[in-house]
Amino acid sequence: MDIKEYLKQQAEFINSQIRRLIPSGIPEKLFKAMEYSLLAGGKRLRPVLILESAKAVGKEDVEDIIDIAVASEFIHTYSLVHDDLPAMDDDDLRRGKPTCHKVFGEAIAILAGDGLQSYAFELISKNQAVPPEKLIRVINVLAHGTGIYGMVGGQAADILHEKENSFDDIQFIHIHKTAKFIQSCCQIGGILADASEEEEQALKNYGLYIGLAFQIQDDILDEIGDEKKLGKKTKKDREKNKLTYPSIYGLEESVKMAQEYVEKATEEIKILKNPEILQGIAYYIINREV
Numbered sequence: 001m002d003i004k005e006y007l008k009q010q011a012e013f014i015n016s017q018i019r020r021l022i023p024s025g026i027p028e029k030l031f032k033a034m035e036y037s038l039l040a041g042g043k044r045l046r047p048v049l050i051l052e053s054a055k056a057v058g059k060e061d062v063e064d065i066i067d068i069a070v071a072s073e074f075i076h077t078y079s080l081v082h083d084d085l086p087a088m089d090d091d092d093l094r095r096g097k098p099t100c101h102k103v104f105g106e107a108i109a110i111l112a113g114d115g116l117q118s119y120a121f122e123l124i125s126k127n128q129a130v131p132p133e134k135l136i137r138v139i140n141v142l143a144h145g146t147g148i149y150g151m152v153g154g155q156a157a158d159i160l161h162e163k164e165n166s167f168d169d170i171q172f173i174h175i176h177k178t179a180k181f182i183q184s185c186c187q188i189g190g191i192l193a194d195a196s197e198e199e200e201q202a203l204k205n206y207g208l209y210i211g212l213a214f215q216i217q218d219d220i221l222d223e224i225g226d227e228k229k230l231g232k233k234t235k236k237d238r239e240k241n242k243l244t245y246p247s248i249y250g251l252e253e254s255v256k257m258a259q260e261y262v263e264k265a266t267e268e269i270k271i272l273k274n275p276e277i278l279q280g281i282a283y284y285i286i287n288r289e290v
Contacts, residue, residue: 003280007048014044017070023119033104033112034119037077041095043290045214045281046072046185052281053189053203058273064129065192068138071120072185075146078116079181081109083155089236130192138188145184150176161243170243178218179211186210186278202268206278209265214285216258219244221289223251258286 018038024031047069051062062069084091084099085106091099101109124139144150154176161169186207190200222236223246245254262282269275 003284010048011044014047017066021070033100033108034116037081037100040097046076049185050189052277053186054193056272056274056278057190057193057195057199059193067127068124071123074116074120078113081113137191141184141187145180150180170248174215178215179208182211183207202271205268206265209261210282210285213258213261216245216254217286219246220254262286
């Protein structure tokens with residue numbers, strides 16, 4: 001199977017589900033800002049990981065968990081909207097398009113991000129096909145992975161250490177900023193598929209390793225990537241003196257580290273019933289150009 005083509009098809013499917021689930025209302029500008037950001041494109045990796053992790057454990061019909069998977073993309077989009085703000089990374093472009101705050105203003109962009117985050121949890125909590133006790137676990141895992149003990153904490157550490165050149169903090173920053181959210185999505189797929197304790201742990205380990213590989217590849221692409229393909233300016237991390245894998249370990253060692261994490265990830269999930277797609281995703285992550 002061509003994993004790149006498969007992921008493209010899955011992203012198109014997720015896009016169709018995002019369009020189905022986009023909220024609308026008054027004030028119109030707020031909802032337009034949310035819609036603009038959601039439909040700006042992207043790999044849709046997090047919802048795909050939820051669905052594919054469930055399938056890897058043996059769940060054949062994932063229709064009942066699609067809304068939960070899409071909710072993860074709402075949270076990811078909120079994080080990007082806030083990340084692009086002048087107080088954060090101060091980006092003018094995201095996926096080749098003007099960032100949300102450039103189109104709608106900073107105040108609406110902040111509120112659009114807030115709205116996307118809260119609506120994601122509303123989507124999950126109103127799912128009637130999944131037992132309430134599972135939904136509670138899903139909400140807990142997702143909130144932990146994206147909140148103060150996950151993505152938000154990692155982003156804060158990234159900002160607070162961006163003017164230092166310490167190697168001690170890089171693992172903490174990137175585990176929390178990137179890997180914990182990805183790990184949460186893999187674990188959630190397992191929870192929704194009634195994974196055993198051993199299977200769920202394997203998915204958690206896999207998610208952590210591919211999350212770190214994903215961040216290393218992001219850091220590499222910021223150094224040597226094609227701006228036209230990426231749809232944003234490169235070398236911004238270096239300009240801001242941020243802690244990245246290339247800045248600490250160099251490009252060659254960073255590539256090697258990403259490959260090692262992928263090898264660990266694929267090894268972890270060999271115990272699953274259908275690990276092939278997840279294994280393909282792991283290798284795709286370090287070979288992507290965007």
